[in-house]
Amino acid sequence: MVVLRSKDSARFYLYATLFLLSGWLWLLWSLSGYQHDGFTVCFIKNTTGIPCPACGSTTSLVQIIKGNWWIALYTNPLGYIIATGLVAGPLWLVADLLTGKSTMHHALYRFDRAFRRRPLLLLVVLLPLLFNWIWNIMKM
Numbered sequence: 001m002v003v004l005r006s007k008d009s010a011r012f013y014l015y016a017t018l019f020l021l022s023g024w025l026w027l028l029w030s031l032s033g034y035q036h037d038g039f040t041v042c043f044i045k046n047t048t049g050i051p052c053p054a055c056g057s058t059t060s061l062v063q064i065i066k067g068n069w070w071i072a073l074y075t076n077p078l079g080y081i082i083a084t085g086l087v088a089g090p091l092w093l094v095a096d097l098l099t100g101k102s103t104m105h106h107a108l109y110r111f112d113r114a115f116r117r118r119p120l121l122l123l124v125v126l127l128p129l130l131f132n133w134i135w136n137i138m139k140m
Helices: 007-031 043-048 057-066 069-075 078-099 103-117 119-138
Strands: none
Touching: 007 057, 007 078, 007 103, 057 069, 057 078, 069 078, 078 103, 103 119
């Protein structure tokens, strides 16, 4: 394993922490019950009127927390992936902090290297995302 020493690793962990923290803050704000009819932060939907692949992810996360798993799946299946990241991410960060290793940074580096070596692997990620986008558009 790679030991957390480099400036790149330190910067990665800072950004990962800020990213996960902002995700949790957004989710907590969404759970607070504040509703603004028609409000969306999606640039694509605000510009074109067409939902992006991630549109509905916040609603999906809220439904997962409320135990409405089928509604969450219908709203946006990406909610389950995001929920997994919001739980596993902080745990992984804390584990790396406690052990002094940078396994999360190393894993991201390995994924990046694999995608650069075999660009067709991107289809494994992009095709489901494309199907999710079609799903979001069809629900309109």
